[in-house]
Amino acid sequence: MRAGRTGRAGARDRRWSAAFAAGGVVVLLAATTGGAPAAEGEPPPPGQVEFPTHCLPPQEAGLPPADGPTTARISVDDPAPKVGDTVTVTYRIAATPAVNPVASELPADVVTPTGRIVLAGAQSGEVTVVGVRRNDPVPAGAALPGVIMTGTFTVTAPGEITLAPGGYTLHTGHPVDLETACTAAGPAPVSEHLTAAPLPTANLRALTLGTAYGQPGARVAVTGSGFAPGAAVTVAGRTGAAETADRVAATADERGAVRAELPVTDKATTGVVAYEGTAWSARGGSGPAAYTVIEAATVIEAAEVVDAAPPSRGTRKMTAVVEPGALAMTQAGESVTLGAVSYGGGGSAGGRIGTVTVEDTRGGPAGWSLVGRVTDFTGPGGVRIPGASLTWTPRCVAAAGSPSACRAGSAGTVGPEGAVLASTADGAPAGGTFTVDAAVELRVPPYTPPGAYTAVLTLTLS
Template sequence: MRAGRAGRAGARDRRWAAAVAVSGGVVALLAATTGGTPAAAEGEPPPPGQVEFPTHCLPPQEAGLPPADGPTTARISVDDPAPKVGDTVTVTYRIAATPAVNPAATELPADAVTPGGRIVLAGAQSGEVTVVGVRRNDPVPAGATLPGVTMTGTFTVTAPGEITLAPGGYTLHAGHPVDLDTTCTAAGPAPVSQRLTAAPLPTANLRALTLGTAFGKPGARVAVTGSGFAPGAAVTVAGRTGAAETADRVAATADERGVVRAALPVTDKGTTGVVAYEGTAWSAQGGSGPAAYTVVDAAALVEAAPVVDGAPVVDAAPPSQGTRKVTVVVEPGALAMTQAGESVTLGAVPYGDGGAAAGRIGTVTVEDARGGPAGWSLVGRVTDFAGPGGVRIPGASLTWTPRCVAAAGSPSGCRAGSAGPVVPEGAVLASTADGAPAGGTFTVDAGVELRVPPYTPPGAYTAVLTLTLS
């Protein structure tokens, strides 16, 4: 029986692949907004980020007009100047003045000009963002300058650091009386109009710890195996009593794969667990554990004298012939979990609308047979959802609603974690508190929901959900 429990104790972490499908056809990650922006009145300071750059505008060949050269007045704004890697940022490109003129020989009616353009990214992330606008303009007399326009689009942040945004070329499409396109390009690099600083995603702690056995006599050496540590890192392996460390500790070094192996002598009889960590002290980001451990002191088991009226009865006479003392030792077991299913499949969402993709993680069964006062905690961590073309949906977009039920006869109660996001640094799925009585069998599950942004490119998006029991 002990061998079976030890085998279950070795499987402390569980990872599921979670996928969500986005349906639809060929896409461009674009958004349309309305209206142009008038230039600042004379004597007033320009809006923040407004720049001018020389522009060469080519009217459509059928218009028979010469090229128009002159300055374009524009500015770029963003909805989030301090995003995280993986976030989607909405950008707005406003053109207040352009040298382009009405290419039609007659007046253009209202709402006849459709703009499209691009924004140039540089710095920590390079590339271009496609932006589009809607048809919204006042009537334009023949030969008059075309009006200001507003265009929007989105991009996904892929690198931390400062990202600069500069206006690029644009096209003004006149839909009356026939389709006529005026194409404007910057004569040289345009000045930077907007800057944002992207923060890196928090690093998930994927360190794990397993013990060769869940109990032993005082002074016994317990085999400790850790994984997920920084290769070559100095690691401390220590005993723990509740939330405090004991004097039992050894130093170890992680190998080139981040694996740590050590033999820890446990002499403190109050030990309830073992931890391993990098640095000078254990932390949730730099350590792993505690892995449950119980000291069994068989030598401390003594036969208690019977008590009558509050006083022990001492029998000076030797035991009668044929009597024998009978002693039984109840050995503690392990803390382990099993779960149903190998993956989590979420529902599909329509392209354009986005929305919630729902599912369930599958049932987890936690068995606590340690017999000590220590509680346990089941924590989940999730990576970003990776999709086609490097597009990512942040892992923090996944939320869950946990549920935990203790089996009949279990000494401990069970507390479900809070409903909310499953963040990369970890969220509690279920737990039991320290203190007697402790132990039992518990059933844990959760409904999950991924919020998929509108206009997410179609395809399958996959993440890894890791559950750690300690």
């Protein structure tokens, strides 16, 4: 079914879009017949380049090769994407040395273009671009019209990525199917570039204590993980946002693990933190892990007072102790199965990670953070889908009576660097039971080889 025309006059600037089903997946393409080169004296559009081209007409045409310049430009929908983002690229050809391969006029809407864009710099490779049949009539012997082709690619590396026009093929469907293949005679000049930002790096440092309370002067066993191997680490007491006088130095081993004993003598200490560098930060430190200093002298004094004034006949002294618990999580199920997509169309494979229950019964002022990271998806023959192609939309609900409020992480890319799934803030009182889940989607490129693709999603609670 042909899309409606906008009129013959000025038809070179018409655009249209069409959706069609491919193996059950709806694909949206956009195309145009292209624009004429800039008029003499006018500056060319930004990014427009010329490169020598060698065009081979179909053998059936009996025509010699056509050599000459191709005038083209490339544009992107997002010049500053992040790793894992999908970028739409547009390849516009304003003029080509390729000519009508038949001895008669080509009618309207019989030229179908395909091509490729060459990536270099931080990311190398090629992007396949396609257009739709949309052209004005082409007289016999005249140059084939300009075209516009579009495609997409997933950003896999941070830094500057350059885009240069590559070869293209012009398929004519009248009176028979014929193809004119055009190749660049040498590297084409760069027409566009973009700068990709790396994914935010999640803080995977974690800290646990051998005990959550003790008398002044007690030595607390501290175990940390996720630090830079060999880094100098400071373990310190903390009260609110300030550090106390309790402090000890440690060194992370080759796996980034830290082990230390912290003497806690400052009665103001309510938590323990560990960090690299000169000061603690939420991005570069771990904790705080809750800790309570028990006033032993106060207990003795109270006992002496009681002994000095024994209770009257028929009364008894009663004492109850509320002991702090731990920070722990459980997850429903052992695996996550995503939906299927078609081979030709690709698309999004959706699913859920399964319910994660976090219980915080430490009784201190420290909040917690639940971070996830995912490996690349590996399929048949070692084919990989980047882990940065997985996105999620987190959800977190606090159970009734929980002192802390639960905050779901931001929707976006998970990737190998990790992202926050859920968290609670520091504050008193803190703790509770929390239910965490997330909807996930894996972007699968078209024509990914069929088969099962498997990755590992790791959740870290700290």
